[in-house]
Amino acid sequence: MIYTITLNPSIDYVMEVADFKEGSVNRADRTMYYPGGKGINVSRVLKRLGADTMALGFTAGFTGNFIKERLIEEQVAVKLIEVEGTSRINVKLKAGEETEINGSGPIVDEREASRLISQLDVLQPTDFVVIAGSLPGTVPSTIYQAIIEKCKRHHANVVIDTGGSLLKELLAYRPFLIKPNHHELGDLFGVSIRTKEEVVDYARRIHEQGVQNIIVSMAGEGAILYSEAGVYLAKAPKGDVKNSVGAGDSLVAGFLAGYEKYANIQEALRYGIASGSATAFSNDLCQKQEVDRLLNQVEIEKI
Numbered sequence: 001m002i003y004t005i006t007l008n009p010s011i012d013y014v015m016e017v018a019d020f021k022e023g024s025v026n027r028a029d030r031t032m033y034y035p036g037g038k039g040i041n042v043s044r045v046l047k048r049l050g051a052d053t054m055a056l057g058f059t060a061g062f063t064g065n066f067i068k069e070r071l072i073e074e075q076v077a078v079k080l081i082e083v084e085g086t087s088r089i090n091v092k093l094k095a096g097e098e099t100e101i102n103g104s105g106p107i108v109d110e111r112e113a114s115r116l117i118s119q120l121d122v123l124q125p126t127d128f129v130v131i132a133g134s135l136p137g138t139v140p141s142t143i144y145q146a147i148i149e150k151c152k153r154h155h156a157n158v159v160i161d162t163g164g165s166l167l168k169e170l171l172a173y174r175p176f177l178i179k180p181n182h183h184e185l186g187d188l189f190g191v192s193i194r195t196k197e198e199v200v201d202y203a204r205r206i207h208e209q210g211v212q213n214i215i216v217s218m219a220g221e222g223a224i225l226y227s228e229a230g231v232y233l234a235k236a237p238k239g240d241v242k243n244s245v246g247a248g249d250s251l252v253a254g255f256l257a258g259y260e261k262y263a264n265i266q267e268a269l270r271y272g273i274a275s276g277s278a279t280a281f282s283n284d285l286c287q288k289q290e291v292d293r294l295l296n297q298v299e300i301e302k303i
């Protein structure tokens, strides 16, 4: 089973505005709502790819109800804990470039945080736990440590998809997988990363700290996987890009679904890249048919 934990789910409110003018009244040409947040995206894609998944996390208020309802409609298994306040609405403005404004999120108290950690008592050594996204402002960052310690006690595999200082603090737990993009990788070292050689060099340093697999995503350039089995460059397929929100989450989902299916890191990477790109070429997250269509367009080389 692949569990995902989204402490701060969202409604992703996508607004397409052809001719956006800052400081004026703008009218959207098209608006769309999706249940979002990194772990929730991972679970939605896993379900579409036919993998067993369960979404955990906190939801609140009318926005939380929307998130739950949509997940249930999509037959994604959920055990979301209801908390006080309102789940956030993250605005994704598509006006030529993509601009994102992510909200702060509801109030989570210690009792609710402990409830979530207790849900992990069922973990088995074959399970994966994807810990993804930012924390609601009211939650201490130590909750991630507590979650990882519980996973470790049950010998479950930990996947971390978050950025900033939080990611830096969590590397010491030697997770199974992290997936920074090349900007987030640079942030870990206080540098800007511009070349693939630099990606490999900084990924190696993280691998030396004990992280088993590091996938550094590079949007349309694909991704580099640094792992015990080798270092691989996967080139992304070309296509008509409609939406890059959730592309990173789809890469994580595809990689894990592929890893469970093929038990082979290179095939898992192929499945991950096809899933990330299929999302980039869709309005919402990818569907399996598009992922399957792109699989043989992913070029992988050992470097």
Ligand SMILES: Nc1ncnc2c1ncn2[C@@H]1O[C@H](COP(=O)(O)OP(=O)(O)O)[C@@H](O)[C@H]1O
Pocket (backbone or CB within 6 Å): 180, 181, 182, 217, 218, 219, 220, 221, 222, 223, 236, 237, 238, 239, 241, 244, 245, 246, 247, 248, 249, 251, 272, 273, 274, 275, 276, 277, 278, 280
């Ligand atoms: N413009 C694009 N063309 C093709 N594939 C893309 C594009 N943008 C993203 N992807 C796919 O999605 C994956 C993750 O994208 P990226 O933008 O790096 O992640 P994040 O959303 O975490 O920043 C890439 O490795 C690639 O497979």
Ligand SMILES: O=P(O)(O)OC[C@H]1O[C@](O)(COP(=O)(O)O)[C@@H](O)[C@@H]1O
Pocket (backbone or CB within 6 Å): 008, 010, 012, 035, 036, 037, 038, 039, 041, 090, 102, 132, 133, 134, 135, 244, 245, 246, 247, 248, 249, 250
């Ligand atoms: O928790 P954070 O870091 O604010 O990110 C939340 C946002 O990230 C997303 O999960 C998309 O993430 P990616 O584009 O990195 O895959 C959105 O659905 C959501 O609005």
